[in-house]
Amino acid sequence: MKMAVIGAGKWGQALYHAFSQKNDVVIHSRTPREIENFVSLDEALSREYQVMAIPAQFVRSWLEKYFEDRGQKILVAAKGIETATGAFLNDIYGEFVPQQRLAYISGPSFAAEVVQSLPTALMISSVNLELARTFSDALPNYIKGYISDDIIGAEVSGAYKNVIAIASGVCDGLGLGNNARAALISRGLVEMTRFGEAFGAHSETFLSLGGAGDLFLTASSTLSRNYRVGLGLAKGKKMDEILKELGEVAEGVGTSKALQKIAEKKGIYLPIASEVYAMIEKGKDPRQSVRDLLG
Numbered sequence: 001m002k003m004a005v006i007g008a009g010k011w012g013q014a015l016y017h018a019f020s021q022k023n024d025v026v027i028h029s030r031t032p033r034e035i036e037n038f039v040s041l042d043e044a045l046s047r048e049y050q051v052m053a054i055p056a057q058f059v060r061s062w063l064e065k066y067f068e069d070r071g072q073k074i075l076v077a078a079k080g081i082e083t084a085t086g087a088f089l090n091d092i093y094g095e096f097v098p099q100q101r102l103a104y105i106s107g108p109s110f111a112a113e114v115v116q117s118l119p120t121a122l123m124i125s126s127v128n129l130e131l132a133r134t135f136s137d138a139l140p141n142y143i144k145g146y147i148s149d150d151i152i153g154a155e156v157s158g159a160y161k162n163v164i165a166i167a168s169g170v171c172d173g174l175g176l177g178n179n180a181r182a183a184l185i186s187r188g189l190v191e192m193t194r195f196g197e198a199f200g201a202h203s204e205t206f207l208s209l210g211g212a213g214d215l216f217l218t219a220s221s222t223l224s225r226n227y228r229v230g231l232g233l234a235k236g237k238k239m240d241e242i243l244k245e246l247g248e249v250a251e252g253v254g255t256s257k258a259l260q261k262i263a264e265k266k267g268i269y270l271p272i273a274s275e276v277y278a279m280i281e282k283g284k285d286p287r288q289s290v291r292d293l294l295g
Contacts (some may be wrong), residue, residue, distance in 0.1 A: 229253060
């Protein structure tokens with residue numbers, strides 16, 4: 001397959017490494033990188049298969065400014081909900097490309113381990129199961145691909161788990177123990193399932209790789225950027241300081257704001273996400289958030 005990865009952050013480079021094992025792959029980003037097979041945007045857009053590793057909050061502006069529909073088949077590799085509008089990524093990409101040519105990747109997958117070719121399992125979701133299978137078959141031998149037609153479930157779980165990961169980082173940063181973290185992650189799974197079902201997602205998706213699998217991974221390791229945001233909040237650091245130290249995008253920060261807007265609009269009960277939002281946006285004391293959750 002002739003493929004292009006657009007977006008050369010850690011996740012984009014990891015996917016470039018993975019897909020290059022069995023395919024002819026190039027990579028592009030707005031910032032030039034010293035990467036083998038780095039090409040111009042025009043050359044990248046000319047490839048039949050595209051892997052879009054653009055952070056969620058920048059997707060719409062990038063598509064409006066740079067994208068040209070040349071009949072490409074696209075695998076969306078970001079996870080998040082647009083803060084300004086509350087739109088899911090399938091809504092945004094769907095404004096530019098028919099859903100039959102769109103697929104979405106989810107599942108427990110730290111970029112650092114994918115680059116090391118360590119065993120991984122991922123889920124590819126699309127309304128076009130043939131396309132999902134095509135992308136799944138293009139994965140290297142060390143990544144097992146599963147396919148699904150529940151796009152909303154994949155979208156919600158992929159976005160929501162980052163917010164729960166921030167809460168988990170706070171929990172560990174405050175030294176609340178393993179019992180507390182297990183309870184938090186378990187209730188986080190219930191919460192994101194409730195949210196997804198409100199949008200028509202299948203409940204079983206949240207027990208899959210893209211749901212529980214990705215949640216358990218992201219909410220329990222310092223390899224997770226969102227978990228490290230929570231650790232910073234627990235230490236009393238300001239968000240500007242945390243993000244500067246991180247040096248990368250933590251999708252859960254923007255997603256927490258989007259979830260709060262949607263929860264208020266639709267009347268969905270999201271206690272953990274609401275506390276994460278309060279800590280990020282209002283500077284709420286993490287210890288008070290814990291007391292309010294327990295209460």
